Amino acid sequence: MGATGDAEGAAAGCRARAALLGAYELGRTLGEGNFGKVKQARHRATGEHFAVKILDRGRVLSLPGADDQVRREIATLTMLAHPNVVRLHEVAASKTKIYMVLEFVNGGELFDRIAIKRKLSEREGRRLFQQLIDGVSYCHEKGVYHRDLKPENVLIDRKGKIKISDFGLSALPQHLGNDGLLHTTCGSPNYIAPEVLQNRGYDGSLSDIWSCGVILYIMLVGHLPFDDRNMVVLYQKIFKGDTQIPEWLSPGAQNLLKRILEPNPMKRINMAEIKLHEWFQKDYIPVAPYDDDDEDVRLGAILPIKEQISEAHGDKSIHQMNAFQLIGMASSLDLSGLFEEEGVSQRKIRFTSAHPPKDLFDKIEVSATQSGFHVQRAHSKLKITGNCNGPNNPTPFLVCAEVFELGPSLHVVELRKSHGDTAVYRQLYDRISSDLGIDKIFGMGSLFGDNLPSFDSRAATPLVAL
Known part of the structure; x- marks a missing residue:
């Protein structure tokens, strides 16, 4: 029976591997590590580029703790969906290999950028540091502590956007121990927080903040704040916070570095205080996580396998809505409010329009941009992001706009708030509805008033395609 089970597992692994590799065209090697290679890959159907990490299972199992490190990285990345964190798209495994399909970041490491420029301007350093803090604070909100933050583990794409990577030590x-603290000593010597070295337990958030401070120092000054060939001397410097912060830095940068590189974690600045710091606040636009409705990670043979559903051909800019989905909009049938603190009508607004989908997206983009928000098109929706509470209380703001087709000349537009203040959300959709010439916008479930829509199967042109 055991042999049969092993054979079935091996066969499942081979099928998962074949399905994954069949979907991608592998290209050049991007890098090599202790466990295998990272190759660039192109998805055959979409043409999108990815990075495929191919791990040798034998090597992973031969090193103590390495198997746990790989599993931990996969488990962590499946939890995270943020623009400043490298995204895991698929995982599969065969008997000898583990395949991780990751977001392809084409700009190299932060380490390389600093090495080329020697040091960055305060403006560029601040912009990258803001993204780093956005990504790290998001991880902390998810209960994830990186524990190995350093320029080599921070990637930058060609647009200058930071992507945090390598969560193997997270x-x-x-x-957490019974005391609510972490107790494993890990990290890179020059970036490790003093409390981690003391073996008394440490707060993962504060230790990550220390590492972020070391990265900020390197970006602005051009060398490590704590460095020595003798490890004992290095750790003594870290314990004391023994470093020189140049006076040629702006007063704000000096102050923030001093408060982050505070050896006493109880006196160290926290994430919320960093985001409110005057130097950090300059030109700061908070980045919201990806929408919760984005595609889930697909896991192969080493975790429960999910069937891969092939996309139908046709216009991908809009979704066709069938009668059952339309009826489900009615307030009498919508149960989501029972499980959420915020009322459904405060999060979702829908209205009908005869405008073509492209015109709707264009007009919504113009309205949102003129209201001071940033807009990006992702798949079949618009994502509207920005800062909704002002400089003294920065809060990420994310609204998704999606169009559904009811018929050849009738569409439903849905504005869904994922993050941010409800009052700002209402101001935004008031502006959008005015620009679209909509007299009245209805809340979720009130699209058709108190009555459910009726359908006449005898109609020559049905209102809704069943």
Whole structure:
């Protein structure tokens, strides 16, 4: 029976591997590590580029703790969906290999950028640091502590956007001790927080903040704040916070570095205080996480396998809505409000329009941009992001706009708030509805008033395609 089970598992692994590799065209090698290679790949159907990490299972199993490190990285990345964190798209495995399909970041490491420029201007350093803090604070909100933050583990794409990577040493809530602290000493010597070295337990958030401070120092000054060939001397410098912060830096940068590189974690600045710091606040636009409705990670043979559903051909800019989905909009049938603190009508607004989908997207983009928000098109929706509470209380703001087709000349537009203040959300959709010439916008479930829509199967042109 055991042999049969092993054979079935191996066969499942081979099928998962074949399905994954059949979907991608592997290209040049991007890098090599202890466990295998990272190759560039192109998705055959969409043409999108990815990075495929191919790990040798034998090597992973031969090194103590390496198997746990790989599993931990996969488990962590499946939890995270943020523009400043490298995204995991698929995982599959065969008997000898593990395949991780990751977001392809084409700009190299932050380390390389600093090495080329020697040091960055305060403006560029601040912009990158803001993204780093946005990504790290998001991880902390998810209960993830990186524990190995350094320029080599921070990637930058060609647009200058930071992507945090390498979560092999990360900690999750289940790794906390009974005292609510972490106890494993790990990280890179020059970036490790002093409390981690003391073996008394440490707060993962504050230790990550220390590492972010070391990265900020390197970006602005051009060399490590704590460095020595003798490890004992290096750790003594870290314990004391023994470093020189140049006076030629702006007063704000000096102050923030001093408050982050505070050796006493109880006196160290926290994430919320960093985001409110005057130097950090300059030109700061908070970045919202990806929408919760974005595609889930597909896991192969090493985790429960999900069937891959092939996309139908046709216009991908809009979704066709059938009668059952339309009826489900009615307030009498919508149960989501029972499980959420915020009322459904405060999060979702729908209205009908005869405008073509492209015109709707264009007009919504113009309205949102003129209201001071940033807009990006992703798949079949618009994502509207920005800062909704002002400089003294920065809060990420994310609204998704999606169009559904009811018929050849009738569409439903949905504005869904994922993050941010409800009052700002209402101001935004008031502006959008005015620009679109909509007299009245209805809340979720009120699209058709108190009555459910009726359907006449005898009609020559049905209102809704069943």
